[in-house]
Amino acid sequence: MRLGGGKRRRVAPKPYVVFCALVTGLLGLLLLTFRPLEDAPRPLVPFARASEFNVSSSDGGTSVEGVLAFQRVAEKACKTVEEMGEDFGKGVGMESLRVRKIIENHFVANGALRVRDFPPEQFCRHGFVLGKTAEAGFGNEMYKVLTAAALSVMLNRSLIIGQTRGKYPFGDYISYSNFTFTVKEIKHLWRQKGCESKYGRKLVMRIDDFNKPLETNVLCSNWKKWKQPIIWFQGTTDSVAAQFFLKNIYSQMRIAAFNLFGDPEVLGLRPNVFGELMRVLISPSEDVDAAVNWVIGGGENPDISLHMRMLMNRSGRAVQAVLRCLKKAIRSQHLMSSRPKVVLVSDTPAVVKSIMSMPNISEFAEVLHFDYDQFKGSMSKGMRISDFRRKDWGSAPRWVAFVDFFLASRAKFAAISGAHRRVGTTYAQLIAALGAAYNLGDKSGSRFLFFSSFQSNLLRDGLKHQVGWGHVWNRYAGPLSCRNQANQCAFTPVLPSAWWDGLWQSPIPRDINRLASYGIRLSGLGNVDSNSLKSHCKKRKNIVRTITFKL
Numbered sequence: 001m002r003l004g005g006g007k008r009r010r011v012a013p014k015p016y017v018v019f020c021a022l023v024t025g026l027l028g029l030l031l032l033t034f035r036p037l038e039d040a041p042r043p044l045v046p047f048a049r050a051s052e053f054n055v056s057s058s059d060g061g062t063s064v065e066g067v068l069a070f071q072r073v074a075e076k077a078c079k080t081v082e083e084m085g086e087d088f089g090k091g092v093g094m095e096s097l098r099v100r101k102i103i104e105n106h107f108v109a110n111g112a113l114r115v116r117d118f119p120p121e122q123f124c125r126h127g128f129v130l131g132k133t134a135e136a137g138f139g140n141e142m143y144k145v146l147t148a149a150a151l152s153v154m155l156n157r158s159l160i161i162g163q164t165r166g167k168y169p170f171g172d173y174i175s176y177s178n179f180t181f182t183v184k185e186i187k188h189l190w191r192q193k194g195c196e197s198k199y200g201r202k203l204v205m206r207i208d209d210f211n212k213p214l215e216t217n218v219l220c221s222n223w224k225k226w227k228q229p230i231i232w233f234q235g236t237t238d239s240v241a242a243q244f245f246l247k248n249i250y251s252q253m254r255i256a257a258f259n260l261f262g263d264p265e266v267l268g269l270r271p272n273v274f275g276e277l278m279r280v281l282i283s284p285s286e287d288v289d290a291a292v293n294w295v296i297g298g299g300e301n302p303d304i305s306l307h308m309r310m311l312m313n314r315s316g317r318a319v320q321a322v323l324r325c326l327k328k329a330i331r332s333q334h335l336m337s338s339r340p341k342v343v344l345v346s347d348t349p350a351v352v353k354s355i356m357s358m359p360n361i362s363e364f365a366e367v368l369h370f371d372y373d374q375f376k377g378s379m380s381k382g383m384r385i386s387d388f389r390r391k392d393w394g395s396a397p398r399w400v401a402f403v404d405f406f407l408a409s410r411a412k413f414a415a416i417s418g419a420h421r422r423v424g425t426t427y428a429q430l431i432a433a434l435g436a437a438y439n440l441g442d443k444s445g446s447r448f449l450f451f452s453s454f455q456s457n458l459l460r461d462g463l464k465h466q467v468g469w470g471h472v473w474n475r476y477a478g479p480l481s482c483r484n485q486a487n488q489c490a491f492t493p494v495l496p497s498a499w500w501d502g503l504w505q506s507p508i509p510r511d512i513n514r515l516a517s518y519g520i521r522l523s524g525l526g527n528v529d530s531n532s533l534k535s536h537c538k539k540r541k542n543i544v545r546t547i548t549f550k551l
């Protein structure tokens with residue numbers, strides 16, 4: 001079985017060349033009349049790649065019709081979401097354990113517990129990465145912290161969690177590991193150890209903004225050589241930014257990124273990096289944990305979590321599709337006979353209601369939900385429901401999203417993401433990632449699965465509408481995604497792809513343009529022209545933005 005082929009190993013085809021290849025392939029096939037198709041010599045370029053141009057428009061003789069027929073038999077020109085997801089149905093335990101070791105060793109070596117006791121000379125030479133957030137949506141903000149953590153691993157620097165007015169990000173609901181520093185403590189240590197006064201080293205922070213394609217050095221600079229004590233990689237709201245280092249022009253950076261994220265071309269073997277990082281970095285606050293345990297009620301953890309991001313829409317189709325997906329998840333994990341516990345999380349109360357009141361769902365599952373009105377814990381007092389971003393986040397008070405998050409990540413076997421429009425948002429990705437990490441014991445046997453549920457009306461134009469980089473299927477949204485698909489329930493990667501390296505990944509025009517602004521020439525089928533990137537990097541102005549902390 002193919003685990004997502006590598007495009008770099010393929011020749012970028014010119015239409016005419018592919019056409020010839022098709023004809024040659026056909027002639028070869030005719031000569032080998034009785035050989036089964038699987039054994040037919042496969043041309044370098046898979047036929048799917050021919051979908052970009054119109055084969056039948058060439059001088060329509062019989063041979064051309066023959067080619068088309070062969071193409072249809074040999075390989076479809078597009079894939080459904082379920083077909084695309086076949087790479088992700090096996091779990092990534094081994095790879096994730098490898099990365100878990102790297103992360104644990106990193107935080108032991110570079111954790112605050114050790115580094116704050118460094119002798120002054122060593123401490124003042126040490127490097128840090130800052131993870132800083134604003135209080136926007138949890139998924140996006142958490143990815144900022146996690147990107148900083150990933151970068152700290154790649155650069156062998158310590159991690160600082162940025163505070164705002166003395167408070168950690170979402171500090172009322174989340175606790176951070178004692179491996180991390182705060183800026184306040186670094187300033188204190190910098191003074192105390194005389195870094196500036198004795199060693200002449202100012203506390204300088206270099207800022208690189210990922211959202212400014214013309215300024216960011218994510219692709220064109222060797223960050224391992226940066227001398228500033230602190231680095232802040234700004235604007236990294238999803239899994240993509242950290243993975244840009246996979247394409248950095250310096251092999252030292254690429255190797256560091258590969259070491260952490262795995263080979264982006266081997267889709268089925270990419271470790272659960274963000275889940276493993278969360279597992280060591282964050283935990284629910286006591287209040288949130290109490291609410292989670294209140295829902296679970298002293299029993300076993302839930303088996304499956306089901307997240308429905310509905311933006312106040314109560315689409316019956318989404319609900320129907322997700323029920324089918326739930327059944328597939330139950331079958332995939334062999335839970336048919338046990339009436340599994342399913343925890344339901346949604347921004348839209350009406351959808352929770354309609355799922356929980358389905359007449360026959362209770363025949364095959366026990367459905368749980370956090371009903372915050374009924375909860376009498378400390379957080380429920382004095383919390384007003386604000387209208388701020390109500391459409392986006394739902395009508396429940398803010399803290400409920402954190403209870404839902406940690407509740408859903410307790411699932412033992414699977415997470416399912418359903419949506420009115422955007423399937424596999426950052427919030428859903430992080431639920432699945434943390435769930436997978438919690439359930440990966442010290443052995444690699446666990447096979448936590450992540451599913452995406454698409455109702456057919458979301459797929460009329462294939463995955464084309466999964467436009468945001470924060471959405472897990474964005475990398476598949478291009479021309480290789482079939483139009484008019486039936487409902488889909490697809491295995492989904494716990495580490496979203498940031499590139500289009502897999503055989504069936506292809507970009508939408510918007511992403512080709514966006515990559516162009518970063519200096520990357522991306523073909524319609526997702527190939528990166530690395531020569532053009534090198535020359536782009538040579539030509540561009542090197543921008544260094546820093547600030548110096550007053551001690």
Ligand SMILES: *[C@@H]1O[C@H](CO)[C@@H](O)[C@H](O)[C@H]1NC(C)=O
Nearest residue numbers: 051052053054055056057058
């Ligand atoms: C291919 O070309 C033929 C003839 O020019 C045209 O009728 C057909 O619509 C084209 N198909 C696509 C998919 O562009």
Ligand SMILES: *[C@@H]1O[C@H](CO)[C@@H](O)[C@H](O)[C@H]1NC(C)=O
Nearest residue numbers: 109110115126127155156157
């Ligand atoms: C990484 O940092 C730690 C702690 O500062 C240090 O002991 C170790 O030698 C470094 N490793 C590499 C490969 O630079």
Ligand SMILES: *[C@@H]1O[C@H](CO)[C@@H](O)[C@H](O)[C@H]1NC(C)=O
Nearest residue numbers: 112113176177178179280283
């Ligand atoms: C740091 O956190 C770990 C894990 O939560 C805990 O076991 C340990 O005691 C803590 N160490 C210190 C010095 O607080």
Ligand SMILES: *[C@@H]1O[C@H](CO)[C@@H](O)[C@H](O)[C@H]1NC(C)=O
Nearest residue numbers: 312313314315317420421457
């Ligand atoms: C809900 O979504 C469906 C399907 O996308 C759409 O037809 C309908 O208008 C939406 N309803 C509301 C109230 O937004």
Ligand SMILES: *[C@@H]1O[C@H](CO)[C@@H](O)[C@H](O)[C@H]1NC(C)=O
Nearest residue numbers: 323324327359360361363364
């Ligand atoms: C629930 O019952 C209806 C009607 O009896 C049936 O059509 C449907 O398939 C059932 N759904 C599930 C999820 O079992």
